[in-house]
Amino acid sequence: MSVTRETVLETLRTVENPVGGGDIVSSGMVRALTVDDGNVRFVLEIDPARAKAMEPARDAAEAALKALPGVAAVSVVMTAHSAAPDPPDLKGAAKPKPQGPEKIPGVDRIVAIASGKGGVGKSTVSANLATALAAEGRRVGLLDADVYGPSQPRMLGVSGRPASPDGKTILPLRNHGVTLMSLGLMTQEDEAVVWRGPMLMGALQQMLFQVQWGALDILIVDLPPGTGDVQMTLSQKAQVDGAIVVSTPQDIALLDARKAIDMFNKLGTPILGLVENMSVHVCSNCGHREHTFGEGGVTREAEKLGVPVLAEIPLHVEIRTSGDGGAPVVVSSPTSPQASAFRDLARTLIAEGTA
Numbered sequence: 001m002s003v004t005r006e007t008v009l010e011t012l013r014t015v016e017n018p019v020g021g022g023d024i025v026s027s028g029m030v031r032a033l034t035v036d037d038g039n040v041r042f043v044l045e046i047d048p049a050r051a052k053a054m055e056p057a058r059d060a061a062e063a064a065l066k067a068l069p070g071v072a073a074v075s076v077v078m079t080a081h082s083a084a085p086d087p088p089d090l091k092g093a094a095k096p097k098p099q100g101p102e103k104i105p106g107v108d109r110i111v112a113i114a115s116g117k118g119g120v121g122k123s124t125v126s127a128n129l130a131t132a133l134a135a136e137g138r139r140v141g142l143l144d145a146d147v148y149g150p151s152q153p154r155m156l157g158v159s160g161r162p163a164s165p166d167g168k169t170i171l172p173l174r175n176h177g178v179t180l181m182s183l184g185l186m187t188q189e190d191e192a193v194v195w196r197g198p199m200l201m202g203a204l205q206q207m208l209f210q211v212q213w214g215a216l217d218i219l220i221v222d223l224p225p226g227t228g229d230v231q232m233t234l235s236q237k238a239q240v241d242g243a244i245v246v247s248t249p250q251d252i253a254l255l256d257a258r259k260a261i262d263m264f265n266k267l268g269t270p271i272l273g274l275v276e277n278m279s280v281h282v283c284s285n286c287g288h289r290e291h292t293f294g295e296g297g298v299t300r301e302a303e304k305l306g307v308p309v310l311a312e313i314p315l316h317v318e319i320r321t322s323g324d325g326g327a328p329v330v331v332s333s334p335t336s337p338q339a340s341a342f343r344d345l346a347r348t349l350i351a352e353g354t355a
C-alpha cells in the first residue's frame with residue numbers, strides 16, 4: 001500500500017521549524033506537496049538568508065518520510081520566498097540588470113503553462129502544444145522549468161548536455177521543430193535534483209537570458225506545479241505575455257487550478273485560458289468515450305472565473321506512450337483524434353494572435 005497524503009502531512013508535522021518555531025507544516029513552509037504512488041515531493045519555502053539553518057529540517061523531513069512504509073522516493077526542493085540573489089554566472093557573463101521584467105532578445109512572446117498540482121499533464125500539454133505550433137510553421141522554443149522532475153528531454157526525445165562554446169551562452173537542443181532547454185539537461189541523468197533557492201533562481205535566469213534561443217515566435221515555459229517561487233521569478237524577470245492553466249476535471253484539481261489563476265492575477269499575467277486534460281477517456285480498442293471524472297466541471301469553473309476553456313484533451317493511452325517514447329502524439333500520430341485536440345489548440349492560439 002502506498003502512503004497517503006494525510007500520513008505524509010502528519011509526519012511532516014513532527015519536524016520542527018528551526019528558524020521560527022512550531023513545525024514546518026503549520027509555519028506554512030511545506031508547499032506543492034504531491035504524493036503519488038509512494039513518490040513524495042514538496043517544496044520547502046524558506047527565507048534565503050536562513051537556508052543553512054533550514055538544512056537540518058529538510059534532512060529530518062526527508063529521513064522521517066523515507067522511514068514510512070509505502071514511501072518509495074522523497075524529493076524536497078528548498079526555494080526562496082523572496083527575491084533571489086544574482087545567479088552564479090557563467091564566466092564572463094553580463095550581470096543581470098536589476099530592473100523589472102525584460103524581453104528576451106529575439107523572442108516575440110512568452111507563454112507559461114501552469115497547473116495547480118502535479119501530474120495533471122502540464123508537461124504533456126506543453127510538449128504537444130510546442131510540436132503542434134511547430135507543425136503550423138511557428139518558430140517555437142520550449143523552456144522546461146519544472147524543478148521537480150524535468151520531463152521535456154524525455155518527451156521530446158532529446159539527450160546530452162547542452163554546449164557552451166564561449167562559456168557565456170548556452171546552445172539549446174532541438175528536435176521535432178522545437179528548440180529546447182531544460183533544467184534536466186543541466187544535471188546528470190538519474191542525479192537527484194535538489195535545487196537550493198538561489199541556485200534555482202540563477203539557473204532559471206540563465207535559461208531565459210543566456211540560452212541562444214534564436215528568433216522565436218513563441219517561447220513556451222513549462223512551469224513546476226503549484227504556485228511557488230519559479231512562477232514569481234519568471235514574471236519578475238521576463239515579460240510573460242500569458243498563462244495557460246492545465247487542469248483535470250476532478251474537483252480537487254480545480255481548486256488547485258483556481259489558486260494558480262489567482263497567482264497569475266496577482267502577478268498581472270493575463271490568463272489565456274484553461275486546458276482540460278484527461279477530460280474524456282477514449283478506449284484504445286473500441287473508441288468508446290467515457291467521462292471518468294464527470295462532465296462539464298472545468299467549463300462551469302471557467303465560466304465562474306471568466307476565463308475560456310481553450311481545449312479538452314482526451315485521456316488516451318497513446319498520449320502517454322508517445323510522450324514516454326520521445327515523440328509526442330502530435331508527431332507520432334499527427335492525424336489521430338488525440339493529436340487533433342492539441343493541433344486545434346495550437347490553431348486557436350495562432351488565430352487569437354497569442355502564439
Ligand SMILES: Nc1ncnc2c1ncn2[C@@H]1O[C@H](COP(=O)(O)OP(=O)(O)OP(=O)(O)O)[C@@H](O)[C@H]1O
Binds near residue numbers: 117149225
Ligand atoms: N491526456 C492524457 N492521456 C493519457 N495519459 C496522459 C495524458 N496527459 C498526461 N498523461 C500522462 O500522465 C502522466 C503525468 O503527465 P505529465 O508528466 O505531463 O504531468 P505534469 O502535470 O507535467 O506532472 P508534474 O508537473 O508533476 O511532473 C504522464 O505519464 C503522462 O504521459
